[in-house]
Amino acid sequence: MTPRGLRRTAVLAAGLLLLATTACGGGEEPTGAADDGTTLTLWTRAATESVSRAYADAYNAGHRNKVEVTAYPNEEYPAKLASAAGAKALPDLFAADVVFAAQYASRGLWADLTDRFAAFPEKDAMAPSHVKAATWEGRTYAVPHTIDLSVLFYDKGLYAxxxxxxxxxxxTLREFAEHARKVDQLGGDVHGTYFGGNCGGCVEFTLWPSVWAAGGDVLDDGGTHAKIDSAAMADVFALYRSLYEDGVAAPASKDEAGPTWLGALQAGTIGVAPGPSTWLDALAAKGIDVGVAPITGLTGGESTFVGGDTLGIGATSGKEAQAWDFLAWTMSEEAQVGVVAKNKGVPTRTDLAANEHSSADPRLVTVNGLVAKGRTPYAQNFNSSFNDPQSPWLKTVRGALFGDAATALAEGNAAITKSLQQG
Structure with missing residues (x-):
């Protein structure tokens, strides 16, 4: 999950079920060398297009195979994949928001990569939460493609x-609140903090890490039972609620649904707030002397929501060897440092967190180092339960922040669990 795709819907067409019964084994293995001049199609959503194209351009420059990238609007992408699955005409490769990975893997949209991934020399260095997200019933179906992390941004000028x-x-999260209150005392159009109070995806992306940092959980390991009615979750909501009620959080936080979230921070009037790591350049471009820190728990610890996209081979491709050649290359040091890190992205390999490009900016080292500490929620029905505007999670968020908090968490936990268990 990344905030850039928070509003899309993902009602899978009946074609997914049809494909699941026919494509579990993928296409036949082609003969000949993997880099044999084959043209491969790759689909991605608009939010990840620039990274996917950067990978493809660099690969194409040094290989006989050629990867052709097609991007679709975030909102339309799940339906596009559902249609292609129903027609048994999936692309050779397709990326997906990591929170959809378990769903797509369980429905048989990706070819099984278990044996190939197991033989990859640096498999243990790949972003662990992404690998887990793309694993279904012990089999691996996709690999990390892009990484987007939640971090804490603070305006050094306002701090001074x-x-x-x-x-x-x-x-600590308590210290975060103290700093926000201190900055808020500057008055005028300055506020201590800001958050997406009408955006389920924004809240999960930025508040859940505080629960994890405190040793809590949001879901059980199988992704079928919610655990949001915990003391750790209640404490986090209570802290943000108090910041809003006391006027420390900008008033617009209550109705922020995602689209103007970055703009609010770019105005240079917010002291400290969590957000996606990909915003670092956008904030700096506005002349803000921005600092970056991990999101913490109430009394310490640190964690992050490891968002972004996973990439797998379309189950109907028939070009698995060639497609794997591209996938393996994207996981290589050449690609991770020469393409991702060079463009200030987060490497998908934990052993490359510190590299020749990130070492020039301590903020990037901080961001990259969080990959191994963060989590990615794992649930087959994640979107309908949490990201969809009609999800029980958004109703829970609104109640916990602006209504009857205790009732919201208790009732929300039951409703979300029911949604997670939908067939």
Whole structure:
């Protein structure tokens, strides 16, 4: 899940079920060398297009095979995949928001990569939460493609004006609230913090890491039971609720549904707030001296929501050897450092978190180092339960932040569990 795709829907067509009964084994293995001049099609959503094209361009420049990338609007992408699955005409490769990985793997949309991935030398260094997300019943169906992490941004200029040390970001969630209150005292159009209060995806992306950092869970391991009615979750909501009720969080936080979230931080009037790591350049481009820190628990710890996309081979491709040649290359040091890190992206390999490009900016080292510490929610019915605007999670969020918090979490936990268990 990344905030850029928060509003899309993903009602899978009946074709997914049809494909699942016919494509579990993928296409026949082609003969000949893997890099034999084959043209491969790759689909991606608009949010990930630039990274997918960068991978493809670099691969194409050094290989006989050629990868052709087609991007679709975020909102339309799941339906496009469903239609292609029903027609048994999936592309050779397709990327998907990581929170959809378990769903697509369980429905047989991707070819089984278990043996190939097991033989990949650096498999243990691949983003662990992404690998888990693309695993179904012990089999691997996709590999990490892009990484987007939730982090804490703070305005060093506002920190200095408020008498805070710009070199010392919050190390606990309570300290985050204290810093926000201190900055808010500057008055005028300055506010201490900001959050997406009408955006289920925004809240899960930025508040769940505080629960994880405190040792709590949001879902059980199988993704069929919610655990949001916990003391850890209640504490996190209570802290953000108090910041809003006391006017420390900008008033627009209550109705923020995602589209204007970045713009609010770019205005240079927010002291400290969580957000996607991919916003670092956009904030700096506005002249903000922005610092980056991990999201913490109430009394310490740190974690992150490991979002982004996974990439797998379409189950109906028939070009698995050639497609794997591309997948394996994207996981190589050449691609991870020369393409991803060079463009200030987050490497999908934990052993390359510190590299020749990130070492020039300590903020990037901080971001990259969180990949091994973060989590990606695992559930077959994640979208309908959490990301969809009609999901029980958004109703829970609204109640916990602006209504009857105790009732919201208790009733929300039951409703979300029911949704997670839908067939």
């Amino acid at each position: 004006k408020a008498g805070l040390d710009p070199a010392k970001p919050p190390t």
